[in-house]
Amino acid sequence: MKRFSTIVALGAIAIAQVGPALAQQAGGPTDADLMASATNTKAVLTNGMGPQAQRFSTLDQINTQTVSHLVPAFSSSLGGEKQRGQESQPIVYDGTIYVTGSYSRLFAFDAKTGEEKWQYDARLPDGIMPCCDVVNRGAAIYGDKIIFATLDAHLVALNRETGKVIWNKKCADYEAGYSMTAAPLIVKGKVIYGNSGGEFGIIGRVEARDVNTGELIWSRPTIEGNMGQLNGKDSTMTGKLNASWPGDQWKTGGGAPWLGGTYDPETNLLFFGTGNPAPWNSHLRPGDNLYTSSTLALDPDTGEIKWHYQYTPHDGWDFDGVNEFIPFDAMVKGKMMKLGAQANRNGFFFVLDRTNGKFISATPFATKTTWASGYTKAGRPIFIDANRPGAPTTTKGSSVFSAPAFLGAKNWMPMAYSKQTGLFYVPSNEWGMDIWNEPIAYKKGAAYLGAGFTIKPLYQDYIGALKAVDPATGKIVWEYKNKAPLWGGVLSTAGGLVFTGTPEGYLKAFDAKTGQELWKFNTGSGVVGSPVTWEQDGEQYIAVMSGWGGAVPLWGGEVAKAVQHINQGGSLWVFKLPKA
Amino acid sequence: MSIGRRQALSLIGGGAAFALAPRAGAAPLDTVIRNGFLSVAVYRDFEPWSWRDAEGLKGIDVEIGELLASALALRVSYLELIPGDDVAADLRNAVWRGSLTGLAPADVMMHIPVDRQLALANDRAVIVGAYYRESFAMACNRERSPDCEAMPPAFKGRPLAAEIDTIPDFYLSSVSGGVLRGDVHHYPTGTAAVAAVAGDKADAVVATRAQIEHGLLAAKDRLVQRKGPLPMMMSPGWNVGIAVKDNSRDLGDKLESVLAQLVANGKVPAIFERYGVVYRPPVEA
Numbered sequence: 027m028k029r030f031s032t033i034v035a036l037g038a039i040a041i042a043q044v045g046p047a048l049a050q051q052a053g054g055p056t057d058a059d060l061m062a063s064a065t066n067t068k069a070v071l072t073n074g075m076g077p078q079a080q081r082f083s084t085l086d087q088i089n090t091q092t093v094s095h096l097v098p099a100f101s102s103s104l105g106g107e108k109q110r111g112q113e114s115q116p117i118v119y120d121g122t123i124y125v126t127g128s129y130s131r132l133f134a135f136d137a138k139t140g141e142e143k144w145q146y147d148a149r150l151p152d153g154i155m156p157c158c159d160v161v162n163r164g165a166a167i168y169g170d171k172i173i174f175a176t177l178d179a180h181l182v183a184l185n186r187e188t189g190k191v192i193w194n195k196k197c198a199d200y201e202a203g204y205s206m207t208a209a210p211l212i213v214k215g216k217v218i219y220g221n222s223g224g225e226f227g228i229i230g231r232v233e234a235r236d237v238n239t240g241e242l243i244w245s246r247p248t249i250e251g252n253m254g255q256l257n258g259k260d261s262t263m264t265g266k267l268n269a270s271w272p273g274d275q276w277k278t279g280g281g282a283p284w285l286g287g288t289y290d291p292e293t294n295l296l297f298f299g300t301g302n303p304a305p306w307n308s309h310l311r312p313g314d315n316l317y318t319s320s321t322l323a324l325d326p327d328t329g330e331i332k333w334h335y336q337y338t339p340h341d342g343w344d345f346d347g348v349n350e351f352i353p354f355d356a357m358v359k360g361k362m363m364k365l366g367a368q369a370n371r372n373g374f375f376f377v378l379d380r381t382n383g384k385f386i387s388a389t390p391f392a393t394k395t396t397w398a399s400g401y402t403k404a405g406r407p408i409f410i411d412a413n414r415p416g417a418p419t420t421t422k423g424s425s426v427f428s429a430p431a432f433l434g435a436k437n438w439m440p441m442a443y444s445k446q447t448g449l450f451y452v453p454s455n456e457w458g459m460d461i462w463n464e465p466i467a468y469k470k471g472a473a474y475l476g477a478g479f480t481i482k483p484l485y486q487d488y489i490g491a492l493k494a495v496d497p498a499t500g501k502i503v504w505e506y507k508n509k510a511p512l513w514g515g516v517l518s519t520a521g522g523l524v525f526t527g528t529p530e531g532y533l534k535a536f537d538a539k540t541g542q543e544l545w546k547f548n549t550g551s552g553v554v555g556s557p558v559t560w561e562q563d564g565e566q567y568i569a570v571m572s573g574w575g576g577a578v579p580l581w582g583g584e585v586a587k588a589v590q591h592i593n594q595g596g597s598l599w600v601f602k603l604p605k606a
Numbered sequence: 607m608s609i610g611r612r613q614a615l616s617l618i619g620g621g622a623a624f625a626l627a628p629r630a631g632a633a634p635l636d637t638v639i640r641n642g643f644l645s646v647a648v649y650r651d652f653e654p655w656s657w658r659d660a661e662g663l664k665g666i667d668v669e670i671g672e673l674l675a676s677a678l679a680l681r682v683s684y685l686e687l688i689p690g691d692d693v694a695a696d697l698r699n700a701v702w703r704g705s706l707t708g709l710a711p712a713d714v715m716m717h718i719p720v721d722r723q724l725a726l727a728n729d730r731a732v733i734v735g736a737y738y739r740e741s742f743a744m745a746c747n748r749e750r751s752p753d754c755e756a757m758p759p760a761f762k763g764r765p766l767a768a769e770i771d772t773i774p775d776f777y778l779s780s781v782s783g784g785v786l787r788g789d790v791h792h793y794p795t796g797t798a799a800v801a802a803v804a805g806d807k808a809d810a811v812v813a814t815r816a817q818i819e820h821g822l823l824a825a826k827d828r829l830v831q832r833k834g835p836l837p838m839m840m841s842p843g844w845n846v847g848i849a850v851k852d853n854s855r856d857l858g859d860k861l862e863s864v865l866a867q868l869v870a871n872g873k874v875p876a877i878f879e880r881y882g883v884v885y886r887p888p889v890e891a
Contacts, residue, residue, distance in 0.1 A: 227770035
């Protein structure tokens, strides 16, 4: 089966006779290497540039003084007739750049020349229906393997030298609406990932598999009442049955942790965000609906929940809680603390004590938050009841204008934390929506009672806003406004720089202290990937994927019309300074 | 079941139909006739309309699709669609764009609600040819719940069945101030919900009328259908029709008139009868 599932790419034919390197570990990154990846400037070994995903590099050859000279070193095409969104973050190791592409493809390029070494195309079944574009957000590297998730909810481990399949495991049923798009996280020899599939009557699960065999080690449901698994046996129930879910709704409550997670070696905790509860209409499920729209802190060895914090209890606006939770250390009231931060869909920037999940602060980073006026000291939102979409009776329920929109003040696109400035750089969007619960939306041929929405920009001149947030105060230190919505990741460096891409096609560099735009380059298609940097032969390189797509053109309503003329693409762009 | 349909279905079994049928995607009438095939999109796992069992693909929509094709002297091929989040996604995938992963759209999609708002919001598709009036109904297990005519609060404490994320689900979860919310058991399909009641797992089910009547066909001795209306049911019912791409209005118009003939000459009602569903003509808008 493994062999048949490999659609051999052109580059791999020549080496197809080489047997798979099964027993021998052909070197490659170890657990220790992955844990130290945030300070390893010679490689990019993990999604997020370190298990904490701070996306900060200590490199400073490219800096506020030199960045204006930055030029392309090479560009490599992902080819193919179909392109669509390229949300990948490159992995760089041992002279090779690995990127995942749309339609579940993985490419290995020579890091010096951009020449393609090999390509792997997952054979996707005809019937998959990915809700929000055919994207992939990146791979994970370990030993002789490079591992990524596919749109039909498989994890595939390839030999990183040859692109041949080592193992291929089905993680969920695509026919039930599951797909997988996030980069896997590897901790202590385990591949850890979350499933997706939001509104199809599912429950979310965080799962861990043996990185060498792909066998399931543990599975942790994200909705209370469901039983976890450990080593093939039932482990413990998540939460307490029916504590915050009525009837049997806990069996289908949503909460998909589809964006994957981060890991903090200091506390030995995994941090996974969970999606919104199902159904949308919150009037049908009184209670907090644990553990949706939350961050869960999990034990990587057993999958037990060590703590949880719920950003939007009893969500009624589709404020998915999956956004990345980034560990960082800072002074709070004169005391150095182990903290974590999340910029939530719901418009608030959260700081928690990452050792126990205790609430420290929540400050709005979007200009408008209509659903809550703030948070109590205990960390509960102060709801504005009039701005919860009304309960539908025999007609459409009352419609409310809500900001942020369900696509979030920040969506999947990862923010960065600079150890140099102590600021978080948050790629955000200023938009709202008309939302209502209604009896006339149709599903599978039948009228169904769900929710309807229309996304609207809040301002005439911009939607996207890259914001530098001070986690100590929640204050916006600077802000860069972009006409089109931002949908790509951010990188910060010790060179005093912040990099991010725009749908207009630019990769841009900003002064990390002031927000002044210092450099830009047009890549030919919208940038929704996450930039990285590393050092090679004494030179600092920057790489980013270009290729417009993702949820905005598919779901964005009025906003989608503003970006409908952007050309599609699929290229890896690599930049460096010219040699003097 | 006619021989012609079996032949067509046997082609589909191994995916051979896709190899033979032109995969150019949705096409106007002239092109469809020239191609010799009518590709018909139906929902997957949607008993009694379109589903697979040991015999293959079957159902009311499957048979109507075949009648439509043969009335135009065409062969039929089917696209079995996994439903998306809403019907707008289904129209996108099955009628005017095709799926993102390269599945070409069909010439016509069965079982699309005929609704003015839905049509206005999806202007790349044309919705025509209403052929049935759907609504919701309730059935009870004869032994477990003898009075199927009781008011909703009387069912408190008894297990009730509904398909997840549908009006029956939300009806049972919200009626009479939500007193039944804790008693609702969710099933992946309406048919599974009806089967739960027939199979003694629940006392009563709310589902589409077609699902209830089709369930009664197999389990009349175990199920009884509620005669009275469902108090506070928010949906008055809706017309079910077909959809084509916006450049294929002539195909839509042709199929609409063919459908009307097939209803008038009793062929469509006869299909419904075989599946146990009482044929109800669409309500004039």
